[in-house]
Amino acid sequence: MQGIAFGRWGSSGLVWVNLGQQLKGAWVMKYGEFLAAKAISARRSEQKVATAYFHGFLYDFQSRLVSWAIERGRAAIFADCGLGKTAMQLSWADIVSKSFGRPVLILAPLSVVSQTIEEASRFGIEATRDGQPGMITVTNYQRMDRLNASDYCGVVCDESSILKSYSGATRTAIIDFMRHVDYRLLCSATPSPNDFEELGNSVEALGIMRRVEMLATFFVHDGGDTGKWRLRGHGQRPFWEFVAGWARAIRRPSDVGFSDDRFVLPEMRVVSHVLNSKPLPGMLFASEAKTLDEQRAERRATIEDRCSKVAEIANADSSPFVAWCSLNDESRLLTSMIDGAIEVSGSMSDEEKEDAFDRFRKGAAKAIVTKPSMAAFGMNWQHCHRMSFFPSHSHEQFYQAVRRCWRFGQKMPVEVHIVTTESESAVIDNLKRKEKQSIELFDRIVENMGAAIRDAAVYCPLKKVEAPSWL
Numbered sequence: 001m002q003g004i005a006f007g008r009w010g011s012s013g014l015v016w017v018n019l020g021q022q023l024k025g026a027w028v029m030k031y032g033e034f035l036a037a038k039a040i041s042a043r044r045s046e047q048k049v050a051t052a053y054f055h056g057f058l059y060d061f062q063s064r065l066v067s068w069a070i071e072r073g074r075a076a077i078f079a080d081c082g083l084g085k086t087a088m089q090l091s092w093a094d095i096v097s098k099s100f101g102r103p104v105l106i107l108a109p110l111s112v113v114s115q116t117i118e119e120a121s122r123f124g125i126e127a128t129r130d131g132q133p134g135m136i137t138v139t140n141y142q143r144m145d146r147l148n149a150s151d152y153c154g155v156v157c158d159e160s161s162i163l164k165s166y167s168g169a170t171r172t173a174i175i176d177f178m179r180h181v182d183y184r185l186l187c188s189a190t191p192s193p194n195d196f197e198e199l200g201n202s203v204e205a206l207g208i209m210r211r212v213e214m215l216a217t218f219f220v221h222d223g224g225d226t227g228k229w230r231l232r233g234h235g236q237r238p239f240w241e242f243v244a245g246w247a248r249a250i251r252r253p254s255d256v257g258f259s260d261d262r263f264v265l266p267e268m269r270v271v272s273h274v275l276n277s278k279p280l281p282g283m284l285f286a287s288e289a290k291t292l293d294e295q296r297a298e299r300r301a302t303i304e305d306r307c308s309k310v311a312e313i314a315n316a317d318s319s320p321f322v323a324w325c326s327l328n329d330e331s332r333l334l335t336s337m338i339d340g341a342i343e344v345s346g347s348m349s350d351e352e353k354e355d356a357f358d359r360f361r362k363g364a365a366k367a368i369v370t371k372p373s374m375a376a377f378g379m380n381w382q383h384c385h386r387m388s389f390f391p392s393h394s395h396e397q398f399y400q401a402v403r404r405c406w407r408f409g410q411k412m413p414v415e416v417h418i419v420t421t422e423s424e425s426a427v428i429d430n431l432k433r434k435e436k437q438s439i440e441l442f443d444r445i446v447e448n449m450g451a452a453i454r455d456a457a458v459y460c461p462l463k464k465v466e467a468p469s470w471l
Contacts, residue, residue: 055091057123059084061258065248066091069185074206076160076186078249078445081400082408083263085187086119086380089156090136094125096183097135102153104183107174109159110140110350111357112378116158140350141170144177154183159377161188161396163201175205186247189403199243208246218242240448249445267413268406273313275305277423288423298423299390303329306419310388311337313417314367320360320384321367324376324401326392331369340366344374360384376400385412391420391427395434 058066062084069075069092079085093104106127108116113129116138120127128134130143139147141162149155155178157163163171163186178184184206200211209217218239219229231239254260278301299306307330314321315338323334328345335343342365344356353374360368361381368375376397381404389401406414420428 055094055123058087058091059253059258059262061250061253061256062088062091064256064258065250066095068248070095070183072246073182074184074208074246076188076202076206076247078188078247080251081189081403081406082265082410083250083253085158085189086116087123089158089185089187090116090120090123090125090127092185093127093136093154093156096154100153103135103137103151104154104156105147105152105181106136106138106156106158107141107144108138109162109377110142110353111375112158113138113140114354114358115361115378115380141174142350144173147177149177149180152181154185155181156185156187157205158187159189160186160202160205161198161377163205164198171201175201178205179207189400202247206246236448240445243445244449247449249442249449251442251446255446255450263408265406265408266410268402268416269413270416270418272428273309273417273419275302275309275419275421277421278302288425290426295424295427298421299327300329302421303327303333306330306390306421307333307337309419310334310417313388314338314341314386317386318366319386320363320381322381322384322387322401322405323367323369324372324387324389325369326371326390330390331371334369338367338369341369342367344368344370346371346374372397372401376404379404380407380409381405382407382410385410386415386417388417388419391418391424391431393427393430393434395431395438398431399435399438 055063065077065079066088069077069088077085077088079088089106093106097104106116117127117129120136120138125136126134127136127138130137130139130147137147137152157174157178163174186202186205200214203209203214204211215229218231218235220232221229248256250256252260253263277298310323311334314323321338321341323338323341325331325334331343331345335341342356342359344353348356356365356368357375357379359365361379361383363383372394377400384405387401387405389398391398402414402416406416418428
C-alpha cells in the first residue's frame with residue numbers, strides 16, 4: 001500500500017506521516033528531510049580513499065580540487081589550459097587505484113597519450129599504455145573498444161569536451177563504458193557553458209541523470225525551435241547549484257579562493273595579415289564570401305598566396321613554429337615551404353602521428369604543420385611561442401590551437417599570425433563575436449557556480465514563526 005502523506009505539527013516542528021507505512025509501524029519524516037529527499041544532487045562516494053596517498057607535487061588549489069573530486073566519487077574539473085589538469089587527473093588516478101588496489105583507466109586524445117605517461121614519470125607515478133601491466137593505464141579514445149570496463153575501479157576522460165557530439169557513436173560508447181565503472185572524472189579546458197546539451201552529456205557520463213532528464217528538469221525550448229534550450233526563469237539558481245554539486249570551473253586559482261601569483265600568462269600578440277582577394281570564377285571583382293560554399297571557394301583560390309605568407313613568417317625566425325591549417329592541400333604546401341617542417345595528416349598511422357608530435361615537442365623538428373582537429377587538444381607546447389592560423393567559424397578550435405603555446409608555464413610573449421583575405425571578413429567577424437561570447441559565458445559559469453557553492457549552505461531561519469492554532 002502506498003498510503004497518503006500528510007503534515008502534522010509536532011514538538012520538533014512540522015513532520016510528514018505516511019499512513020500506508022503506519023500500518024506496518026510508525027514512519028515519520030521531518031519536513032526538511034522530505035525536501036532533501038526530493039532534491040536533485042550528485043552522488044557522493046560511499047567509499048573513502050586513503051588520505052595517505054595524496055601527493056605533494058600538487059599546488060594548493062589543485063590539491064583542493066582533487067580532494068573534492070575524490071570525495072564526490074564522480075565529478076568534473078573544467079580548468080583552463082595550463083592549470084595542471086594532467087597533474088590533477090594523474091594524482092586522482094593514483095590515489096583511487098592505491099586505495100582500492102585495482103587499476104584506473106585514463107582516456108585521452110591520441111596526441112596526448114605519450115605526453116601523459118611522461119608527465120606521470122616526472123611526478124613519480126607509474127603509468128603504462130594499454131596492453132602493458134600497471135595500475136594506471138593511458139590510452140586513446142579510439143582503442144577503448146579493446147578494453148573491459150569491469151577491469152577498472154576508476155576512469156578519467158581527458159579533454160572530455162569530446163562528449164559534445166552527443167549524437168555520435170563515440171559519445172555513446174564512452175557513456176556506456178563509464179556506466180560499468182564506479183569512480184569517474186571528467187577533465188576539460190573548454191566546456192561550452194552555453195551548450196547545455198554538452199553539460200547534459202557530462203551529467204549522463206557521470207551517472208547523475210540522463211541528458212534528456214536534465215533538459216526537461218531545468219530548461220524549456222527556446223521559442224518554436226525544438227533544437228534550442230534555455231533555462232527556465234525560476235531555474236537559474238537551482239540549475240547552477242545542481243552543476244556545482246558535480247563540477248568545478250576555474251580560469252585561474254583565485255576562482256576557487258587561492259593566489260594567482262604563480263599563474264600569470266605572458267603577453268599574446270595577435271597579428272592579422274589580410275591579403276588581396278581574387279575574383280571568383282564568373283565574377284569581375286572580388287566580393288565578400290558570404291555563404292559556406294563561397295568561403296570554401298575563396299580559400300581554395302588563395303591557397304598559394306596564404307601559404308607563401310605563412311612560410312615567410314615562419315622562415316623569418318629560427319625559433320619553433322606551428323602552422324595550423326584546415327585543408328590537405330594547405331598542409332602539403334606549407335610543409336614544403338617552411339624550413340625544417342614536419343607534417344601530421346589524417347592519412348598517417350597512429351604511431352606515425354605520435355612520433356611526429358614527440359619530435360616537435362622535444363625540439364627534434366623546428367616546425368609542425370597540422371590541423372586543429374588532430375593536435376589542438378591537450379598538447380603542451382610551451383617551448384614554442386609562434387604560430388599561424390587560417391581562421392574558420394570554430395572558436396573552440398582557434399582557442400584550443402592558441403592555448404597549445406599560450407598557457408601557464410610559457411615564458412615568452414606568444415605571436416599568433418592570422419592569415420586571411422579581404423573576402424573572408426564575415427569569418428573573422430563571426431570568430432570575434434564567438435570569442436567575446438565565450439569569455440562572457442565562461443565568466444558566467446564561474447560566477448554562478450561560485451555563488452552556488454557559497455550559497456548552498458544550510459537553511460538558517462531569521463524569523464520565529466508561530467504555528468496556527470488549528471495545527
